[in-house]
Amino acid sequence: MERPDWKERWAGLFFVAPFLLLFALFMLWPIVSGLWNSFFNTSLAGVKHEFLGLQNWQDLFGDPAVWSSLKNTLVFTAMSTPPLVIVALAMALLANRKGLLGWLLRFSYFAPFVLPATVVTLIWVWIYQPGFGLVNGLLTAGGFAEIDWLNTENRAMLAVVITTVWWTVGFNFLLYLAALQGIPAQIYEAAAIDGAGGRQQLFRITLPLLRRTTGLIVVLQLVASLKIFDQIYLMTDGGPNYATRPIIQYIYETGFTSYRIGYASAISYLFFAIIVIVALAQFKLFSGREETA
Amino acid sequence: MPPVPPSRPGRRAVLGGLLGALTLTGCGALSSKPRVREWNLFGGGDGARLLQIHQQYVAEHPGVAFQAHTLAWGPPFYTKLAMSAAGGRAPEVATMHMSRLKGFSPTTMLDPIPVELLAAAGVQQSDFLPATWDRCVIDGRLYAVPLDQHPFVLYYNLEICKKAGLLGPDNKIKPVKGVTPFLDMLRAVKETTGKYAVSVDTTSPWRLWWTLYGQLEGEFFSPDGKELVIDDAKALEALDLIAKLASEGLTPRSANYAALVAQFSNGEAGLSFNGEWEVTTYQTAKLPFSMAPFPVVYDVPKFQGDSHTFVLPHQARRNADDTKATIEYIAWMLKHSVEWAAGGHIPAYQPVVQSQEYLDLKPQAEYRSVAPNVFYDPDAWFSGSGAQLENESAAAFSGIATGQATPKSALAQFKAATQKLLDTPSPV
Numbered sequence: 001m002e003r004p005d006w007k008e009r010w011a012g013l014f015f016v017a018p019f020l021l022l023f024a025l026f027m028l029w030p031i032v033s034g035l036w037n038s039f040f041n042t043s044l045a046g047v048k049h050e051f052l053g054l055q056n057w058q059d060l061f062g063d064p065a066v067w068s069s070l071k072n073t074l075v076f077t078a079m080s081t082p083p084l085v086i087v088a089l090a091m092a093l094l095a096n097r098k099g100l101l102g103w104l105l106r107f108s109y110f111a112p113f114v115l116p117a118t119v120v121t122l123i124w125v126w127i128y129q130p131g132f133g134l135v136n137g138l139l140t141a142g143g144f145a146e147i148d149w150l151n152t153e154n155r156a157m158l159a160v161v162i163t164t165v166w167w168t169v170g171f172n173f174l175l176y177l178a179a180l181q182g183i184p185a186q187i188y189e190a191a192a193i194d195g196a197g198g199r200q201q202l203f204r205i206t207l208p209l210l211r212r213t214t215g216l217i218v219v220l221q222l223v224a225s226l227k228i229f230d231q232i233y234l235m236t237d238g239g240p241n242y243a244t245r246p247i248i249q250y251i252y253e254t255g256f257t258s259y260r261i262g263y264a265s266a267i268s269y270l271f272f273a274i275i276v277i278v279a280l281a282q283f284k285l286f287s288g289r290e291e292t293a
Numbered sequence: 294m295p296p297v298p299p300s301r302p303g304r305r306a307v308l309g310g311l312l313g314a315l316t317l318t319g320c321g322a323l324s325s326k327p328r329v330r331e332w333n334l335f336g337g338g339d340g341a342r343l344l345q346i347h348q349q350y351v352a353e354h355p356g357v358a359f360q361a362h363t364l365a366w367g368p369p370f371y372t373k374l375a376m377s378a379a380g381g382r383a384p385e386v387a388t389m390h391m392s393r394l395k396g397f398s399p400t401t402m403l404d405p406i407p408v409e410l411l412a413a414a415g416v417q418q419s420d421f422l423p424a425t426w427d428r429c430v431i432d433g434r435l436y437a438v439p440l441d442q443h444p445f446v447l448y449y450n451l452e453i454c455k456k457a458g459l460l461g462p463d464n465k466i467k468p469v470k471g472v473t474p475f476l477d478m479l480r481a482v483k484e485t486t487g488k489y490a491v492s493v494d495t496t497s498p499w500r501l502w503w504t505l506y507g508q509l510e511g512e513f514f515s516p517d518g519k520e521l522v523i524d525d526a527k528a529l530e531a532l533d534l535i536a537k538l539a540s541e542g543l544t545p546r547s548a549n550y551a552a553l554v555a556q557f558s559n560g561e562a563g564l565s566f567n568g569e570w571e572v573t574t575y576q577t578a579k580l581p582f583s584m585a586p587f588p589v590v591y592d593v594p595k596f597q598g599d600s601h602t603f604v605l606p607h608q609a610r611r612n613a614d615d616t617k618a619t620i621e622y623i624a625w626m627l628k629h630s631v632e633w634a635a636g637g638h639i640p641a642y643q644p645v646v647q648s649q650e651y652l653d654l655k656p657q658a659e660y661r662s663v664a665p666n667v668f669y670d671p672d673a674w675f676s677g678s679g680a681q682l683e684n685e686s687a688a689a690f691s692g693i694a695t696g697q698a699t700p701k702s703a704l705a706q707f708k709a710a711t712q713k714l715l716d717t718p719s720p721v
Contacts, residue, residue: 041399041718043720043721044375044376044379044667044720045375045379045398045402045720046379046398046401046402047400047401047521047720047721122552129552130547148546148547148695151496151547151549151691152695152697153692153697217710224578235546239688239690239691240496240688240691240692240696240697241688241691241692241698241706253368253681256368256372256375257368257372257680257681258675258681259370259375259398259720259721262721291628
């Protein structure tokens with residue numbers, strides 16, 4: 001057995017120290033202090049706080065705003081994830097070609113992704129505007145009634161999902177495109193020689209070989225969708241009548257607008273637990289798939 | 294939210310950034326000028342006015358290092374201000390709605406205003422209406438200096454109202470009193486525009502509702518502030534009127550704040566119910582318009598409103614020179630508040646209110662008579678401009694104009710939400 005080289009070990013630690021320090025300061029410490037705060041009625045205003053035990057946690061389970069905003073987050077995730085994966089795949093298949101058309105498609109599919117949230121929401125709020133917006137203009141031109149998208153309770157979330165797909169599908173598209181371009185051309189050549197048509201090539205070669213990429217995209221997308229906040233805050237501010245308010249916005253309102261940091265920490269922990277469960281479930285499914293592939 | 298692509302700043306960039314940060318923090322101590330950093334929330338037409346006033350202040354005070362920052366109105370502003378004050382590294386001075394003062398935990402997040410410095414700068418208690426001044430005193434200490442009052446008013450398009458026969462011989466709108474004359478006036482305007490009578494923010498009807506409810510002499514909290522004593526009949530009467538306006542097409546069924554401004558600007562509506570702060574916007578658009586007090590639809594003159602004040606957010610290490618310069622800045626702003634009044638707000642500083650220069654401002658001086666009848670939001674930690682109570686009212690009441698909610702169900706929802714806030718132990 002080789003003697004452990006402590007000098008080398010210390011050198012390694014030295015190199016990762018800057019990261020470790022920042023990680024501990026800005027990740028580990030807030031996580032611990034958040035848990036600690038959830039047992040107190042800590043106020044942002046700095047007035048005296050006292051130990052509450054499990055009071056915050058009890059309140060949380062009886063607070064309908066927690067559950068309705070959590071439901072909104074989950075509804076958004078369920079509505080946005082499938083199109084963000086399927087549309088990205090379709091776009092990648094279309095754009096995976098040489099020449100000017102391929103370049104144009106790649107450019108226009110990815111372009112919205114580089115815009116900041118503020119710009120995207122500004123554009124889409126105008127598009128959804130009743131009276132003079134693009135969508136309602138098309139609806140009335142086609143003989144349909146106008147819809148006040150962002151102010152109607154069962155339409156607002158759909159409107160946000162459509163905006164989100166337009167804005168962020170470019171990233172998933174890029175991952176798919178890279179994966180497509182990684183499939184060796186010989187496989188298709190061999191298949192063509194064996195008489196496989198385009199449809200057979202797609203279902204027997206392309207899609208199976210993209211399976212790992214799909215797994216990755218689904219994981220990333222689920223986590224990103226669960227963290228929904230920006231678009232909703234900017235487009236509907238959680239309205240109408242809280243029909244789109246995601247849980248992160250409720251945490252923000254509780255902790256920072258109403259100064260109730262203790263209670264907000266407790267809700268954050270509930271949400272943290274849900275994300276961990278989703279991630280673990282995903283990991284199980286994902287790793288299972290890889291073995292069979 | 295999109296997944297953030299990983300970015301790796303180079304080693305040199307990180308080291309350079311750290312060194313830069315170290316040298317920058319040293320800089321403040323070297324400067325000998327007193328420093329006045331001001332945070333405000335004026336993003337509308339009044340913000341453009343503030344910039345001009347600040348330019349004049351900077352030109353006249355080369356000895357002061359002055360910086361002003363405009364932050365997004367409402368929760369974003371108050372959140373940032375609270376964070377900076379909680380950390381003790383706040384700017385020297387900030388604007389705050391009078392209605393937010395008590396809910397902002399003045400004893401921990403604000404520093405009291407040194408009255409003797411204010412007097413030395415030429416501003417004293419007698420320069421303000423007693424009711425305004427008294428609201429700024431908490432536990433015997435002054436925590437805010439009022440700058441203005443901003444009531445809910447009536448804007449009217451001169452051309453449209455003339456055609457509708459609503460103007461008197463002096464070219465001013467004839468005052469109406471009572472529900473029927475009020476509705477008759479609106480119907481006449483609607484006939485003239487062919488679209489709407491009034492532009493209002495239906496997504497946040499708080500100001501309209503609170504004005505109407507105040508005119509009905511409705512109560513909200515018990516005197517000790519512990520119980521909700523809302524008068525259902527009166528509250529419903531006001532909400533029914535809002536529903537009626539929308540169902541008759543006198544107001545839009547759905548319009549947010551931007552739409553309110555647009556519909557009055559482009560003549561789709563001949564009247565507008567709003568705070569008086571958009572006067573600069575319409576003047577810039579060269580719209581033929583004037584302003585008047587909001588009609589007394591019910592029993593008594595009450596007009597939802599608030600005041601902007603200056604406060605000293607809490608600083609852990611307050612510098613005497615900076616504080617002195619800050620108080621002088623506040624006094625200077627009050628004395629120059631006629632320029633501020635040009636943006637719509639009624640000055641709080643009485644020497645300016647009585648000046649000829651202010652009286653000559655048209656249409657800004659047309660509604661100055663309402664100042665004593667400005668009806669502030671209910672007194673509670675969760676109440677005030679842009680605070681939780683207004684948000685709850687917006688959530689509950691915005692469905693009334695669209696027809697998605699009945700006044701009855703909306704009121705029930707609002708009362709339940711208010712009761713829940715009342716049952717929450719105060720964090721301040």
